[in-house]
Amino acid sequence: MFWSLCYLVLRRLLQLAALRFRSDEFKELEIVVLRHELAVLRRQRDRPELSPADRVFLAAASCLLPRASWRSFFVTPATLLRWHRRLVARRWTYPGRVGRPPIAGEIRELVLRLARENPRWGYTRIAGELRGLGLTVSASLVRNLLRQAGLGPAGERAGLSWREFLRAQxxxxxxVDFFTVETVSLRRLYVLFYIELGSRRVHLAGCTPEPDGAWVTQQARQLAWTLSERATPIRFLIRDRDSKFTRDFDTVFRDEGVEIIRTPIRSPKANAIAERFVRTARSECLDWLLILNQRHLERVLRVFIQHYNGHRPHRTLNLRPPDPAHPTLQLASSARPPDLTRRDRLGGLIHEYGRAA
Structure with missing residues (x-):
């Protein structure tokens, strides 16, 4: 386009230079002939096809000629003015995007995450939380992002799910629950334990061959003494309808402000977390050992529960133990693996690994 425009301008300049050496009569005759040719062209075609170079030349020529002489152009004055405005607009157009800058994908995902995880938060509350994180986002922008994702305001979003409710509680x-272990001499021992549903921390209450209401109540008193030291108080205790859990047992916990929840009859899944610990203790420890007596069982369970609470990873806790003995280390990726040490528990039945000092 540039070279064609230059060629057209050069031709017109040479024609103007040639006209200076011609007489006025010859110029007037040539003008009459050109106007007649233009009239013939207009009769043959309603709308002539113009190249961009033709438009530039005609628009520039219209600035040099008076408006009364525009009748000689085969386009209307409005067309000439429109072409001229386009030239000016193209001349002063700055590069870059016009309007509000786009929202980063990270901010969009963060807004949607806060809205889904906090269904009671409104637009202003989400914008304020982002401001606390160093991100300036208006409430109207939060509203638009949630509408695009199909999420409504705080009152219309999905409420607290059962999974979230149970995790919060x-x-x-x-x-609390019992399980039994058979010794080498076929003597049955009863194991009483407690497990915290949130942290999966297990407390061994004791072992006895003949559990009764008085023994169970005494074990409950020993645990209740430690409840006041907890940062998060215990509000509910889940137990089954075993007759060994007497009224005195319930009174011990009610005096500490704990509400007793009894599971339905023959419904072990109602106390599923305690039942899952029993299965883990059997499959990883008790099924691989011969228990000699009560003392031997207490020592084995103390070691296993210490391993269960302090080292064994739990899927619910994102593969972390309830009470890690050492903080989790983030290792940099390298071709050489770290030096490890192994600690054998219960005669090598359980292995615990750690980094060498």
């Missing part, structure tokens, strides 16, 4: 819930 689990931090203040405790479960």
């Amino acid at each position: 689990a931090q203040s819930m405790l479960a």
Whole structure:
């Protein structure tokens, strides 16, 4: 386009230079002939096809000629003015995007995450939380992002799910249960334990061959003495309808402000977390050992529960133990693996690994 425009301008300049050496009569005759040719062209075609170079030349020529002489152009004055405005607009157009800058994908995902995880938060509350994180986002922008994602305001979003409700209540819930172990001499021993539903921390209450209401109540008193030291108080205790859990047992916990929740009859899944610990203790420890007596069982369970609370990873806790003995280390990726040490528990039945000093 540039070279064609230059060629057209050069031709017109040479024609103007040639006209200076011609007489006025010859110029007037040539003008009459050109106007006649233009009239013939207009009769043959309603709308002539013009190249961009033709438009530039005609628009520039219209600035040099008076408006009364525009009748000689085969386009209307409005067309000439429109072409001229386009030239001016193209001349002063700055590069870059016009309007509000786009929203980063990270901010969009963060807004949607806060809205989904906090269904009671409104637009202003979400914008204020982002401001606390160093991100300036208006409430109207939060509203537009949520509408695009199909999420409404705080009153129309999905409420608290059962999973979220149980996880929130689990931090203040405790479960208690029995399980039995057969010794080498076929003597049955009863194991009483407590497990915290939120942290999965297990407390061994004791072992006895003949559990009764008085023994169970005494074990409950020993645990209740430690409840006041907790940062998060226990509000609920889940137990089954075993007759060994007497009225005195319930009174011990009610005096501490704990509400007793009894599971339905023959419904072990109602106390599923406690039942899951029993399965883990059997499959990882008790099924691989011969228990000699009560003392031997207490020592084995103390070691296993210490391993369960302090080292064994739990899927619910994002593969972390309830009470890690050492903080989790983030290792940099390298071709050489770190030096490890192994600690054998229960005669090598359980292995615990750690980094060498």
